[in-house]
Amino acid sequence: MRCEHWESGACHSCALIEAPYPDQLADKARSVRAALASVPGAPGIRWLSPVASEPRGFRTSAKLVVGGTARRPSLGALGPDRRGVDLPGCPIQHPAVNRASVGLKRFIRALSLTPYDVPTRRGELKNILITVGADERLMVRFVLRSRDRVADIRRALPHLRQLVPSVHVVTANIHPAHEARVEGPEEIVLTRRRTLPLDAGGLRLELGPRSFTQTNAAVAGRLYRQAAQWASLPLPGGAAPSSLWDLYCGVGGFALHASHAGVPAVTGVEVSEAAIASAISRARALGLTRDQARFVADDATAWARAQSASGAPDVVVVNPPRRGIGLELASWLDGCTAPRVIYSSCNPTTLAKDLAAMPSLRTTHGRVFDMFPHTAHVEAAVLLERTGGSR
Numbered sequence: 001m002r003c004e005h006w007e008s009g010a011c012h013s014c015a016l017i018e019a020p021y022p023d024q025l026a027d028k029a030r031s032v033r034a035a036l037a038s039v040p041g042a043p044g045i046r047w048l049s050p051v052a053s054e055p056r057g058f059r060t061s062a063k064l065v066v067g068g069t070a071r072r073p074s075l076g077a078l079g080p081d082r083r084g085v086d087l088p089g090c091p092i093q094h095p096a097v098n099r100a101s102v103g104l105k106r107f108i109r110a111l112s113l114t115p116y117d118v119p120t121r122r123g124e125l126k127n128i129l130i131t132v133g134a135d136e137r138l139m140v141r142f143v144l145r146s147r148d149r150v151a152d153i154r155r156a157l158p159h160l161r162q163l164v165p166s167v168h169v170v171t172a173n174i175h176p177a178h179e180a181r182v183e184g185p186e187e188i189v190l191t192r193r194r195t196l197p198l199d200a201g202g203l204r205l206e207l208g209p210r211s212f213t214q215t216n217a218a219v220a221g222r223l224y225r226q227a228a229q230w231a232s233l234p235l236p237g238g239a240a241p242s243s244l245w246d247l248y249c250g251v252g253g254f255a256l257h258a259s260h261a262g263v264p265a266v267t268g269v270e271v272s273e274a275a276i277a278s279a280i281s282r283a284r285a286l287g288l289t290r291d292q293a294r295f296v297a298d299d300a301t302a303w304a305r306a307q308s309a310s311g312a313p314d315v316v317v318v319n320p321p322r323r324g325i326g327l328e329l330a331s332w333l334d335g336c337t338a339p340r341v342i343y344s345s346c347n348p349t350t351l352a353k354d355l356a357a358m359p360s361l362r363t364t365h366g367r368v369f370d371m372f373p374h375t376a377h378v379e380a381a382v383l384l385e386r387t388g389g390s391r
Helices: 004-008 021-035 095-111 150-155 157-163 217-231 253-260 273-285 300-305 326-335 348-356
Strands: 061-068 073-078 084-086 125-132 138-144 167-174 186-189 196-200 203-207 243-247 265-270 293-297 315-318 340-345 361-369 379-386
Touching: 021 348, 021 361, 061 084, 061 095, 073 095, 095 125, 095 138, 095 157, 150 157, 150 167, 157 167, 196 217, 203 253, 203 273, 217 253, 217 315, 217 340, 217 361, 217 379, 243 253, 243 300, 253 265, 253 273, 253 293, 253 315, 265 273, 265 300, 273 293, 300 326, 315 326, 340 348, 348 379
Parallel strands: 138 167, 243 265, 243 315, 265 293, 315 340
Antiparallel strands: 061 073, 061 125, 073 084, 125 138, 167 186, 196 203, 340 379, 361 379
């Protein structure tokens, strides 16, 4: 794929962009298999064909670094000099993001919002975070150093809607610290609508401002459907699974898809109260009762370890951050009675480490999901079955 920003040297984020996409996908599949080669039973894992992404326009969630000046703002990435680099028409971003960028620059100029300059630690507007939802509606989050301009942005919302008609949710995120984190701890919702509808895998989810979402909604939907298919397979003995836990559930993507696939009772656990609120709201909108879909705001590891190991569900889904699930949760899963575990990972190294800590569970199937083409980032999901059946 050609990219003028790569060719000009303005951006090298897509380090693999010059490699043919089929080669990228094959290399990622090989890298995941190699990372898991030392896991017991690795030769017996059945690897399904990798799930490919569209190589262009796939990025439905984007962080736009704000640079330049209030009169001539830039939206793009952080350059080698720690200042913003303008990346208009970025080919990997969803077209709705690129269209919105034009209006957002005009909005910055209209309000004279001073871009934050990292080297001098001066300025107000740090980043703009955009997520594309159902029907190309947008969530736009202005990451600000302080609350000083929040009222101005609120008053100017009618003008923003003129410039970016697809805007659905607008927030101000307050990030006073000078650090590499993308966003700060305080979120101020400026619109009546507080969540963004997001279609993934044939099911509509609700996304709050601080809820985790995959960069690539189309491939995320394939991941949810694959996990739901694995979750609903007959258990040893032929019975259909009747219960499932979704640990690190976010807005409930895995749990709600499993429910849709026929699992009668699902429980999701996520530390973010806002994400849990979105999951509950969506479950009720789908007509699911609390007995059918329950969501808990808690630390996933602490919550699981507080449950009786003999009362584990038929299926446990884990979708941890890059650090993995860790020894405590891996040991609990290894010793519980759940006959099936599904592990979705964005880090093959920690995935292999965690699988090695669960010798009572055998990895039977695996699949690579390419969330982020042209980079080395890779998502993989594996299906584990308890050896010798349930304890």
